[in-house]
Amino acid sequence: MGQTLTEKILDDHLVEGELETGEEIGIEIDQVLTQDTTGTMVWLQFEAMGLDEVQTEIAAQYCDHQTYQFDFKNTDDHRFLRSAAGTYGAHFSRPGNGICHNVHRENFAAPGKTLLGSDSHTPTPGGLGELAIGAGGIDVTVAMGGAPYYIEMPEIVSVRLEGELPEWATAKDVILELLRRLSVKGGVGKILEYTGPGVESLTAPERMTITNMGTELGATTSIFPTDEQTEDYLERVGRGDEYVELQPDDDADYDDEIVVDLSDLEPLIATPSMPDNVVPVSEVEGESVEQVIVGSCTNGGYEDILPVAKMLEDRQTSLETETIVAPGSKQASEMLAREGWVAEMMAAGVNFSEATCGACIGIGHVPASDSVSLRTFNRNFEGRSGIEDDNVYLCSPEVAAAAALEGEITDPRNLDDVEAPGVELPDEYDGSKTDLIAPDEAVDDELIKGPNIGDVPIRDELGTDISGEALLKMEDNITTDHIIPATQDILMYRSNVPKLSEFTLSRVDDTFADRALEADGGFLVAGENYGQGSSREHAALCPMYLGIEGVLAQSFARIHRANLFNFGIVPLTIDEDTYDSIDQGDDIEIVDDVYEAVTSGQEEFTVRVNGEEFTATLDASERERSILAAGGKLSWTRDQAEDSGA
Ligand code: MIC
Ligand code: SF4
Numbered sequence: 162m163g164q165t166l167t168e169k170i171l172d173d174h175l176v177e178g179e180l181e182t183g184e185e186i187g188i189e190i191d192q193v194l195t196q197d198t199t200g201t202m203v204w205l206q207f208e209a210m211g212l213d214e215v216q217t218e219i220a221a222q223y224c225d226h227q228t229y230q231f232d233f234k235n236t237d238d239h240r241f242l243r244s245a246a247g248t249y250g251a252h253f254s255r256p257g258n259g260i261c262h263n264v265h266r267e268n269f270a271a272p273g274k275t276l277l278g279s280d281s282h283t284p285t286p287g288g289l290g291e292l293a294i295g296a297g298g299i300d301v302t303v304a305m306g307g308a309p310y311y312i313e314m315p316e317i318v319s320v321r322l323e324g325e326l327p328e329w330a331t332a333k334d335v336i337l338e339l340l341r342r343l344s345v346k347g348g349v350g351k352i353l354e355y356t357g358p359g360v361e362s363l364t365a366p367e368r369m370t371i372t373n374m375g376t377e378l379g380a381t382t383s384i385f386p387t388d389e390q391t392e393d394y395l396e397r398v399g400r401g402d403e404y405v406e407l408q409p410d411d412d413a414d415y416d417d418e419i420v421v422d423l424s425d426l427e428p429l430i431a432t433p434s435m436p437d438n439v440v441p442v443s444e445v446e447g448e449s450v451e452q453v454i455v456g457s458c459t460n461g462g463y464e465d466i467l468p469v470a471k472m473l474e475d476r477q478t479s480l481e482t483e484t485i486v487a488p489g490s491k492q493a494s495e496m497l498a499r500e501g502w503v504a505e506m507m508a509a510g511v512n513f514s515e516a517t518c519g520a521c522i523g524i525g526h527v528p529a530s531d532s533v534s535l536r537t538f539n540r541n542f543e544g545r546s547g548i549e550d551d552n553v554y555l556c557s558p559e560v561a562a563a564a565a566l567e568g569e570i571t572d573p574r575n576l577d578d579v580e581a582p583g584v585e586l587p588d589e590y591d592g593s594k595t596d597l598i599a600p601d602e603a604v605d606d607e608l609i610k611g612p613n614i615g616d617v618p619i620r621d622e623l624g625t626d627i628s629g630e631a632l633l634k635m636e637d638n639i640t641t642d643h644i645i646p647a648t649q650d651i652l653m654y655r656s657n658v659p660k661l662s663e664f665t666l667s668r669v670d671d672t673f674a675d676r677a678l679e680a681d682g683g684f685l686v687a688g689e690n691y692g693q694g695s696s697r698e699h700a701a702l703c704p705m706y707l708g709i710e711g712v713l714a715q716s717f718a719r720i721h722r723a724n725l726f727n728f729g730i731v732p733l734t735i736d737e738d739t740y741d742s743i744d745q746g747d748d749i750e751i752v753d754d755v756y757e758a759v760t761s762g763q764e765e766f767t768v769r770v771n772g773e774e775f776t777a778t779l780d781a782s783e784r785e786r787s788i789l790a791a792g793g794k795l796s797w798t799r800d801q802a803e804d805s806g807a
Contacts, residue, residue, distance in 0.1 A: 165409045166290070166386055166413075168317070170273055170384075171292070174189040174275050182314050185312070185784065186311065186312060188310055188311075189309055190217055190309070191276065192219040193217050193220045193305045194221045194265050194280070196224070196225050197224040198647065198652055198655050199279035199655075201238050201655060202298045202617065202655070204222075204241070204608075205616070207302050208245075210798050210802070211799075215249050215306075217305055219269050221252040221261070221264075221265060221269060222245065222246040222251045222252065223261035224253075225259060225260045225518050226519075227524055227649070227653070228257050228515060229524065229649075231649065232653075234656075236611075238656055243598075244605040244609040246603065247598075248605065248608055251305075252598065255596040255598070256517075257515055257517070258490065258516065258596035258597060260457070260458045260489045260517070262280070262282050262283070262489070264490050265286065266369060267490060267590060267592075268398075270293070273405050275291070275294075277294055277296050277300065277301055278696075279698075280295055280695075281694065282458050282539065283296075283382075284372050284375055284380070284383050285369050287372035288369030289368075289391055291384075292382060295696045295720055296720060296723065297697075298696075299698060300723065315350050315352045316350060316352070317416055318348075318415060318417045318418065319413075319415040319418045319419070320339070320353050320354065320355050320356065320419050320421060321420045322335075322423055323357055323422045324425070325362045326363075326424070326426060328583075329427075329559060331370075333459070333556065333557035334428060334557060335426065336371045336375065337439045340431065340439050341429065341437065341440075344437045346689065346693075348375060348378030349379040349719060352382050352383070353375050353382075353384070354384050359421070360385060361388060361389075364390055364393075364464070366462050366586070369462075370465075372384065372385065374539045379693060381719060386409065387404065387408075394586070398590045399589070427574075428441070428556070430445060430555065430560060432445060433543070433553055435541070435542070435638070442570060442572045445570050446570050446575070451481065451482060451534065452483050452532065452534040453483070453536075453561050454484075454520050455469050455537050455558050455561050456516075456520075457487075457536070457537060458489055459537065459538060460489075460557065461490070461493065462489055463586075465558045466486060467502065468558055468584075469559075473510075473566070476579075478511065479566060479569075482565055482568045485511070485512045486506055486514065487514035487515065487516065487526075490592070494592075495593065496592055521540070523647065524649045530550055532552065533552045533554065534553050535560070535564045537557065537558050537561050540555075541554065547648050559582070566579070613653070615656060615658060617795065620796070623731075623755060624755060625756045626750075626751075627711055628750035628751065629680060629684055629748075629749060630748060631684050631745055631747045632683040632709070632745070633666060633669060633673055633745060634743060637687075637688035637689040638688070638689065638693055639690075640693050641721060642668070643666065644704070645664065646664065665704055674707060680708070683709060683710070684713055685712045688715050689716045690718055691721065692725075694718070698727065700721060701728040702728050705728040705793070709730055710730065710731060711733060711749075711751065712732050713739075713740075713743070713749070713777060715735060715736070716734060717732055717734070726788050726793075727793055728793045731751075731779065734779075734780060738775075747770050748770070749770050750769045751767070751768055752766075752769050756790060760787070764778055
C-alpha cells in the first residue's frame with residue numbers, strides 16, 4: 162500500500178513509534194517558531210530546564226501580537242525576547258515586522274520540513290508542503306532543546322479538490338465551506354491532506370489561507386502536495402533552491418475523503434460568533450457595516466491586499482464605515498507602498514495600519530458597541546474583538562472591500578462596474594530584511610528581565626486524593642479566549658502568572674479566580690471541545706496556579722488537552738449523562754488513588770458527585786501519564802535529565 166504525503170514526511174522524521182492511527186509517535190522537529198505572547202514562557206521554561214542552546218535547524222522568535230507599547234510591560238517583554246533569542250541562538254523578528262506566520266512563510270517555511278510553533282495557526286506553511294503543528298509553549302521549548310515531539314497519530318483525511326474557483330470565489334471560501342460542512346470540531350484528531358485536480362489551480366498563498374484556517378476545524382494540521390505553484394512561490398521569495406517535489410503515492414490509503422468542487426463555490430461569510438456559522442454572503446446582504454478590517458495571518462499577504470487596493474482604486478469607501486488595512490508583514494506593506502497602492506488605498510479612505518495581530522485579539526480597532534465588524538480574519542469568538550457585544554463576521558478580502566465601498570454586507574458579484582481582481586503574485590517579494598535579526602547578528606548575549614517578568618510556577622507531584630467543588634460548569638466549545646482572554650488589559654500580564662491568574666475565566670464568571678483561590682483546589686466541568694482555539698498554555702497554567710486539579714469534560718481540544726497534562730491538571734472525559742448530573746457547586750471526589758491509577762495505566766476512574774458514583778475516562782499515553790504524575794512537563798523534563806545523569 163502506498164503512502165500519503167503526511168506519512169512520507171512523518172516517516173522521514175520518525176524517531177519513535179509506528180504510523181498507526183491512535184498510536185503515540187515521536188517526530189524530529191526541524192523548525193520552531195514562537196511569538197511574543199507565548200514566547201516569554203517558552204524562554205523562561207528553556208532557562209528553567211537548564212538548556213543552553215537552540216538545537217533545531219531554525220528557531221524564530223516573532224514580536225507580532227502586541228506591538229503597541231502602552232507602558233513598560235510589553236516593551237520589557239520584547240526586550241527579554243530579543244535577549245533570549247540572542248542568548249540561545251534564535252532569529253529575532255522585531256515588533257512591527259509582521260505576524261509570525263506571514264514572516265515565517267516568507268523567510269523559512271520549506272517543503273518536507275517539520276515545524277512546531279507556540280501558536281495555533283502554525284499549520285499555515287502546510288500550503289508549501291511543510292508539516293507544521295501548533296502546540297503549547299512548553300512543548301515548543303522541549304523541541305527547541307532537541308527532543309522529539311510526541312503526538313497521537315491522527316487520521317489522515319483526503320480533501321479532494323475538483324474544478325476551479327469561479328470569479329469572486331476565493332481560497333477563503335474553500336475553508337469557510339469546509340467549516341460550514343464539518344463544524345469547529347470536524348477536524349479534531351485529523352490531518353487534512355489536500356489532493357485532486359483542483360489543487361494545481363491554487364497559488365501557494367491561496368493554499369496557505371486554507372491551511373491557516375484548518376485550525377478552526379480543530380485539525381492537527383493541513384497540508385498540500387508541492388508542484389509548480391510551490392516552486393514558483395519559493396522562487397519569488399528568493400528561496401527556489403529549497404523546493405522539493407512531494408506527492409502522495411497513487412495508491413495512498415486515506416481514512417476518509419471529502420470532495421469539494423471549487424466551481425460550485427460562491428462568496429461565503431461566517432456570521433457571529435463562531436467560524437463555522439457560515440452562510441452565502443447573499444443571505445446576509447444589506448446588513449449595515451460600521452467597520453471593515455483587512456489583514457491577519459489568514460488574509461494579510463501582499464496577494465490578499467492587492468485585490469482590495471484594486472477594488473478601491475479611484476473610488477471612495479463608505480462614510481459610514483471605517484475601513485482598516487493591516488498587512489500581515491512589513492514586507493507586504495513595503496512592497497504595496499513602493500508600488501503606490503498604499504497611497505491609492507489611503508486616498509479611497511483607508512486607515513492604513515501597522516503589520517500586527519492587534520485587532521484580531523482585541524488590541525486596537527475595537528468595534529463600537531453592538532455594531533457589525535467585517536474582518537478577513539479566522540476567528541470571531543464572542544468578545545475576542547475587545548467588547549462583549551460584538552458582531553464579527555469573517556470573509557474574504559474581496560467581500561470586505563465590497564462592504565467598504567457600499568457600507569453594508571454586499572455580494573461582490575452585485576457590485577456595479579467593479580471587476581473581479583483575481584489573484585496576482587509579485588515578480589519578486591523584495592521587502593528589506595532589516596527587521597529580522599539572525600543569530601549571528603544578535604544584539605544581546607544575556608537575558609534581560611524587567612519587573613513584569615516573573616518566575617514559572619511549578620506544581621508538586623500528583624497527589625493520591627483529589628476532591629473538591631465543581632467550581633464552574635460550562636457549555637460546549639468553550640475557547641481559550643474564555644479561559645484567558647487575549648485583550649490588552651489582560652495580555653500584558655502573560656509573563657506574570659500570579660497577576661494574570663486573577664483574570665482566569667472572568668469572561669464566564671468574574672468571581673471565579675477568588676472562589677478558586679479560596680477553595681484551594683477543585684474541578685472545572687465542561688461540555689464538548691473544551692479549550693478550542695488558541696495554543697496559549699496560560700489557559701492551563703493559570704487554572705493550575707489557582708489550584709484546579711481536574712477538568713471533567715465531554716471532550717477536549719487537542720492543544721489544550723496537551724497543555725493540561727503539561728501543567729499537571731487531570732483531564733477526564735465524561736459522557737453526556739454524567740455531565741447533565743453535575744451541577745456547579747457539587748462536591749466531587751475521585752474515589753481511586755489518583756497517583757496509583759494514573760501511573761498504572763488505569764483508564765476508568767470512579768468519580769463521586771454528591772454521593773452518587775459515575776465513570777470518567779483518562780485516555781492517555783504512558784508518557785502523558787508520567788508527565789501528569791510528575792506535576793507537569795517542567796518537573797518531568799528535569800527529572801528525566803537527572804535520571805540520565807545530565
Ligand atoms: C490567537 O489567535 O488566539 C492567538 C493569540 O494567536 C493564540 C496565541 C496566543 O494566545 O498568544 C493562538 O492562536 O495560539
Ligand atoms: Fe495573530 Fe490573529 Fe493570526 Fe492569532 S489568528 S496569529 S492573533 S493574526
